[in-house]
Amino acid sequence: MPDRGIENRALNAVRARGRSPMNRLVVVGASLAGLRAVEAARKTGFAGDITLIGGERHLPYDRPPLSKEFLEATEPGVEARVPFFRSDDVFPQLDVELLLGQPATGLDVARKVVHVGDRQIDYDALVIATGSQLRTLAGTEHMPGVHGLRTLEDSLAIRAALDAGARTVVVGAGFIGSEVASGATKRGLEVTVVEALPTPLVRAAGAEMGAAIASLHERNGTTLLCGRGVAAVEGDGRVERVVLDDGTLIDADLVVVGIGVSPCVSWLEGSGLAIENGVVCDETLWTGVPGVYAAGDVANWLNPVFGVRQRMENWTAAAEQGAAAARNALDPENAKPYGTVPYFWSDWYGSRIQFVGVPDADEVLLVDGDVEDGERWVALYRRGDRLVGALTVNGQTVIMKYRRMIAQKSSWGDALEFAEKRWASA
Amino acid sequence: MKVVVDFNKCAGLGICESMAPDLFEVNDDGALVLLKEDITDDELQSVEEAVAGCPTEALRIER
Numbered sequence: 001m002p003d004r005g006i007e008n009r010a011l012n013a014v015r016a017r018g019r020s021p022m023n024r025l026v027v028v029g030a031s032l033a034g035l036r037a038v039e040a041a042r043k044t045g046f047a048g049d050i051t052l053i054g055g056e057r058h059l060p061y062d063r064p065p066l067s068k069e070f071l072e073a074t075e076p077g078v079e080a081r082v083p084f085f086r087s088d089d090v091f092p093q094l095d096v097e098l099l100l101g102q103p104a105t106g107l108d109v110a111r112k113v114v115h116v117g118d119r120q121i122d123y124d125a126l127v128i129a130t131g132s133q134l135r136t137l138a139g140t141e142h143m144p145g146v147h148g149l150r151t152l153e154d155s156l157a158i159r160a161a162l163d164a165g166a167r168t169v170v171v172g173a174g175f176i177g178s179e180v181a182s183g184a185t186k187r188g189l190e191v192t193v194v195e196a197l198p199t200p201l202v203r204a205a206g207a208e209m210g211a212a213i214a215s216l217h218e219r220n221g222t223t224l225l226c227g228r229g230v231a232a233v234e235g236d237g238r239v240e241r242v243v244l245d246d247g248t249l250i251d252a253d254l255v256v257v258g259i260g261v262s263p264c265v266s267w268l269e270g271s272g273l274a275i276e277n278g279v280v281c282d283e284t285l286w287t288g289v290p291g292v293y294a295a296g297d298v299a300n301w302l303n304p305v306f307g308v309r310q311r312m313e314n315w316t317a318a319a320e321q322g323a324a325a326a327r328n329a330l331d332p333e334n335a336k337p338y339g340t341v342p343y344f345w346s347d348w349y350g351s352r353i354q355f356v357g358v359p360d361a362d363e364v365l366l367v368d369g370d371v372e373d374g375e376r377w378v379a380l381y382r383r384g385d386r387l388v389g390a391l392t393v394n395g396q397t398v399i400m401k402y403r404r405m406i407a408q409k410s411s412w413g414d415a416l417e418f419a420e421k422r423w424a425s426a
Numbered sequence: 427m428k429v430v431v432d433f434n435k436c437a438g439l440g441i442c443e444s445m446a447p448d449l450f451e452v453n454d455d456g457a458l459v460l461l462k463e464d465i466t467d468d469e470l471q472s473v474e475e476a477v478a479g480c481p482t483e484a485l486r487i488e489r
Contacts, residue, residue: 036478064481085483315481316441316479316481319478319479319481320478320479323478341444343441343444345439352438352456354439354440356444394456396438396440396452396453396454396455396456397451397452397453397454397456399440399452400440400441400443400444400447400452401443401447403444404444404447407444
């Protein structure tokens with residue numbers, strides 16, 4: 001008979017050697033996910049050093065308003081309110097060292113060091129939350145009057161152009177571009193949206209509903225041209241016109257390019273982390289490298305709700321993943337899976353578009369409202385015999401009920417029964 | 427314990443309803459209705475998730 005006591009003592013000694021002390025948390029990326037990571041670390045009682053590294057020089061700020069209310073006209077002399085998450089006294093209170101305006105430049109997982117230029121910052125636990133960067137239209141990157149929209153500076157520049165009454169061309173009929181188009185139309189400006197694909201928003205909402213949502217543009221007086229590429233953006237010193245691949249010329253003072261983002265991973269080159277459409281993580285947001293976790297737009301993780309890999313580009317996932325990654329990084333032995341039913345919203349022309357779940361479906365069924373009148377509708381997404389997604393336009397009172405049903409893996413039959421009841425009682 | 431909603435910040439996005447439907451519901455007009463403000467021990471975790479998940483940071487728990 002082996003002596004269990006000796007065996008256990010030996011095992012514990014091995015475990016103790018294997019567990020490194022947890023004195024330093026480093027979070028790379030000072031937007032929503034990074035902010036929530038440092039806040040969650042303190043909330044769990046972590047008393048060690050925390051460093052928050054950000055490429056932008058600003059304190060963390062909220063991005064969704066930048067394409068929505070921040071672009072709205074204000075009274076002369078009134079500045080739009082910058083949506084900072086926290087005032088600057090919060091970070092000393094949290095005892096968080098801020099390194100802003102200094103992007104991380106490299107990661108050495110063997111020595112557990114993050115490089116920020118010449119500086120080396122040691123970590124015991126690391127959360128990578130570097131987000132994503134805009135895809136650009138080749139050849140237009142430095143042309144005055146052409147902007148993407150991701151940062152505060154981008155939004156300020158677009159806002160100033162709208163204030164000046166710019167004739168606006170939006171390239172890409174995704175959510176960000178559509179929100180800008182909506183804001184410009186609301187100001188009474190001339191707006192054209194150009195989309196390269198025959199149907200917009202297919203990846204986000206599927207072909208049928210993508211077309212239905214996009215019809216809000218025409219209904220509200222915005223010209224939408226689909227299946228047309230941009231051949232050139234021309235101008236003498238600044239943008240003057242956009243040339244489409246069918247020869248169409250559109251005069252423009254402002255061009256907003258909204259053709260998607262890619263995860264910010266170039267600084268991780270050579271680090272040994274698995275990179276494929278972002279930083280590859282397991283369901284606890286762990287990269288498989290000791291101490292290293294990822295969160296937000298940059299994280300390609302296994303979502304246990306659907307059993308598939310996903311990389312989210314939405315607010316809710318960034319906030320929740322930031323907190324979950326920090327908690328797991330600081331206590332890896334008790335790491336918990338992070339699962340979610342994806343959620344995003346977008347506001348155009350006074351309508352609220354909301355989507356929960358995933359759009360890859362065997363069937364999309366309109367269960368309430370009318371796509372033709374464009375006022376309000378509810379569509380459900382079926383895969384196999386499960387409800388996997390729901391889209392509403394001005395359906396705020398039902399969308400979250402479907403989110404719960406998706407999380408609970410409700411059947412298609414149950415979803416239809418619920419929809420029928422809602423319809424009957426309306 | 428009770429939950430407090432800052433209606434100046436709330437945009438009716440509804441994440442809270444998906445986390446804690448016994449306390450929160452968004453109505454037909456898109457406005458949040460607080461169904462009850464007192465939180466039971468059983469509800470605490472889901473309300474904490476709602477606070478953390480709120481995209482306008484409009485919720486807090488008063489202990």
